[in-house]
Amino acid sequence: MAIFCTHCGTKFTNDVWPRHCQGCGEFTYRNPLPVALAVVPVQGGGLLTVRRDIEPQRGHLCLPGGFMEFGESWQESVVRELREETTIVFGAEQVRLHAVQSSQWHILVFGLLPEIEAAPTELTEETSGYEVIFAPTELAFPNHTAVAAAYFAAV
Known part of the structure; x- marks a missing residue:
């Protein structure tokens, strides 16, 4: 590089x-690359996760998200990635800052969205399924696992 x-x-x-x-x-x-992720509560005390259909960690659960694009705010990135991975549509103004974490390679911004009634049913090119988790669960990436655990500890 x-x-x-x-x-x-x-x-x-x-x-x-x-x-x-x-x-x-x-x-x-x-410099580390910015990543925007969605924290989406699901009615009944759950949290939306997606099953990755791309590498790395193909087949594992994670929070919906991905790399920010040039010219986007972090809120716009959160709702774009959520739409691309789940078909769920929110406006950027509905996103609230939930957490920020960093590693050597990435700066991760987790945006909290309003509660939804249920997980989507339509698959996308980047996901092979959805799962609503109701307790801390090991996810594809350690930062996702930590944010999900903190979410459940706070609710």
Whole structure:
């Protein structure tokens, strides 16, 4: 990743981040990517999860979400990803900040949405099913597991 300067194309001489270009003097950074996720309560005390139909963690349950796109607010990303993965439609103004976590590779923003009556029934290209969980459950990614556990501890 980033073997050459993104400003002038000079090959970097080391693997240290941020990388300083000997050719033009500019820096190249390796920043974490923003990810937006939906925390969707389901009537009866549940939480909506999706079964992934893409790698990584294909076949495992997770919270609906994905990478933010250029020009989107985090709220717009939450509702877009939710719609793409579940066909559930909300407006960006309905999203409330629930949690923020970070790792070396990602900054995860979890948006809380209004309660829905039941899980969707229509599958999408990115999911192979839906499951409503009613207690802390191990999900595909540790951050999702932690946020779901904190959600259930608070309700």
